[in-house]
Amino acid sequence: MVAETDGIGGTRLAVLRGQSPLLLRRTGPRRPGGVTVHVVGGAAGPLRGDELRLDIEVGPGASLELLSVAAQLALPGRPAPASRLTITATVAAGGTLRWLPEPLIAASGCDHIAITRVAVEAGGSLLWRDDLVCGRHGEGSGDFVADTLISYAGKALYRHELAVGPRASGWDGPAVLGEGRATGTVVAAGTGLAAFTAAGRDLATFATTGTTGGSGSRAGSSIGARGGRVTGAHAAIMPLAGPGWLATAVGADIRTVRAALDPLCLRPAPVPV
Amino acid sequence: MAGLATLLLLADGRLPSGGHAHSAGLEAQVSAGRVHDVASLGGFLQGKLATSGLVSAAFAAAACGDVTRCAALDDGLDARTPSPALRKASRAQGRALLRAGRAMWAVADLGREPHQPVALGALAAAAGLTPGQVAVAAAHGTITGPASAAVRLLGLDPYAVHALLARLAPVCDRVAATAAARSGDPVDDLPSAGAPLLDIGAEHHATWEVRLFAS
Numbered sequence: 001m002v003a004e005t006d007g008i009g010g011t012r013l014a015v016l017r018g019q020s021p022l023l024l025r026r027t028g029p030r031r032p033g034g035v036t037v038h039v040v041g042g043a044a045g046p047l048r049g050d051e052l053r054l055d056i057e058v059g060p061g062a063s064l065e066l067l068s069v070a071a072q073l074a075l076p077g078r079p080a081p082a083s084r085l086t087i088t089a090t091v092a093a094g095g096t097l098r099w100l101p102e103p104l105i106a107a108s109g110c111d112h113i114a115i116t117r118v119a120v121e122a123g124g125s126l127l128w129r130d131d132l133v134c135g136r137h138g139e140g141s142g143d144f145v146a147d148t149l150i151s152y153a154g155k156a157l158y159r160h161e162l163a164v165g166p167r168a169s170g171w172d173g174p175a176v177l178g179e180g181r182a183t184g185t186v187v188a189a190g191t192g193l194a195a196f197t198a199a200g201r202d203l204a205t206f207a208t209t210g211t212t213g214g215s216g217s218r219a220g221s222s223i224g225a226r227g228g229r230v231t232g233a234h235a236a237i238m239p240l241a242g243p244g245w246l247a248t249a250v251g252a253d254i255r256t257v258r259a260a261l262d263p264l265c266l267r268p269a270p271v272p273v
Numbered sequence: 274m275a276g277l278a279t280l281l282l283l284a285d286g287r288l289p290s291g292g293h294a295h296s297a298g299l300e301a302q303v304s305a306g307r308v309h310d311v312a313s314l315g316g317f318l319q320g321k322l323a324t325s326g327l328v329s330a331a332f333a334a335a336a337c338g339d340v341t342r343c344a345a346l347d348d349g350l351d352a353r354t355p356s357p358a359l360r361k362a363s364r365a366q367g368r369a370l371l372r373a374g375r376a377m378w379a380v381a382d383l384g385r386e387p388h389q390p391v392a393l394g395a396l397a398a399a400a401g402l403t404p405g406q407v408a409v410a411a412a413h414g415t416i417t418g419p420a421s422a423a424v425r426l427l428g429l430d431p432y433a434v435h436a437l438l439a440r441l442a443p444v445c446d447r448v449a450a451t452a453a454a455r456s457g458d459p460v461d462d463l464p465s466a467g468a469p470l471l472d473i474g475a476e477h478h479a480t481w482e483v484r485l486f487a488s
Contacts, residue, residue: 147465149461149465155352156349156352156460156461157352158352158355159349159352159353159461159465160355160465160467161464161465161466161467162467163466168323169320169322169323169444170317170320170321170322170323170324171323172316173313173315173316173317173319173320174302174305174308174313174317174320174470175298175302175316175317175318175319175320175324175471176320176323176324176468176469176470176471177470178302178307178470180470183469185469234305234470234473235473236356236472236473236477238355238356238472238476239357240351240355241351241352241354242351242352246355246472248469248472248473249473250469250470250473
């Protein structure tokens with residue numbers, strides 16, 4: 001998929017090509033400047049053995065928002081090597097990419113790897129969301145590894161791996177997810193982010209307190225709660241060492257994660273002309 | 274090559290490097306009720322070893338193997354440490370470790386406040402230790418620090434806690450071996466295993482007015 005400027009302040013899709021299970025559909029009203037594309041799951045999976053690729057290119061001055069119509073469900077399938085989804089994205093100077101898909105659900109018995117490589121050139125802007133649910137309702141988590149590298153101006157800005165499931169030592173212990181079965185992250189990269197997300201302008205406050213939302217997230221409220229239950233969205237928003245920030249939330253289920261992260265992903269109100 | 278006694282000096286909790294002031298994220302999880310006994314401490318330490326333990330060991334081994342990579346490794350740890358509170362804690366410990374290390378060996382110039390694993394690796398190189406050895410010291414440090422903090426915070430039986438550490442020692446060795454084997458990789462390919470609750474906990478912990486540990 002290639003988004004580029006149309007030369008009159010808008011964005012056009014020079015390439016939009018996909019095949020099952022990753023179908024791409026241009027959707028939504030025409031907005032000034034940007035286009036929206038939905039990823040539509042054209043088949044079950046990913047299943048073990050699947051090797052999937054998604055390449056995204058946002059050119060100078062172009063603005064692209066990518067959503068998905070439904071959660072992605074990683075399933076066991078036949079005995080085969082791990083399924084793998086590799087996403088590469090580049091955002092040129094003056095370009096904007098918002099990746100806000102529905103969660104990935106790691107069904108019991110799945111073996112899935114998501115590799116994300118995003119390169120934002122100096123002057124580009126990025127909002128990158130990834131939500132994860134560890135197992136469907138009432139079942140254990142499958143094996144899943146998220147391997148993410150987001151760079152800005154040629155330098156690694158955020159490098160992170162998260163492994164959950166039976167093979168990941170300590171993943172359900174109090175250092176990684178505890179009793180949380182859903183987690184989500186939003187990474188924003190670029191300068192001038194205050195105008196880029198609705199929450200951006202509040203980031204100065206977040207940066208001071210280091211916290212956001214957080215029903216029950218205040219330490220002390222649950223001191224001595226034996227059994228260590230996750231009682232609310234435990235979330236923090238963190239200024240990265242480079243130009244950008246990360247918001248992370250861990251919750252008993254995806255609703256608590258969404259409550260913490262959704263407000264950060266809203267489009268900013270249009271500036272009155 | 275230096276001998277085992279040198280490695281023991283570097284891994285000794287009595288090394289005056291300020292490590293006792295940090296709980297490596299444990300205090301936040303104790304307060305949240307997630308760590309409350311020896312069993313939940315075990316789960317915490319396993320998660321630590323698999324995430325920040327592996328990353329610290331790989332970066333310490335990489336720095337020890339080639340001290341000219343220290344600046345790039347320091348940037349790599351910045352990208353792997355989204356929590357500003359944890360970046361600050363790591364740099365404070367790196368600075369304190371460097372101060373102790375400079376009194377002991379001729380350590381390469383690393384700037385004033387390197388991340389702790391980079392400082393540890395450079396000290397090990399100056400002491401004549403190998404990447405494999407310093408990886409063991411790094412992995413060992415990621416569990417012994419919070420284990421001793423747990424005894425103080427929760428009043429746990431120190432014998433039971435050390436029995437737990439003895440059970441984790443082979444895991445520590447495996448993590449260190451994996452880390453050392455990957456230590457020659459490009460910085461972007463080095464381990465980057467993260468732990469969301471450690472990041473979130475560190476940020477909340479940094480806002481407390483009263484706390485026993487700096488991190």
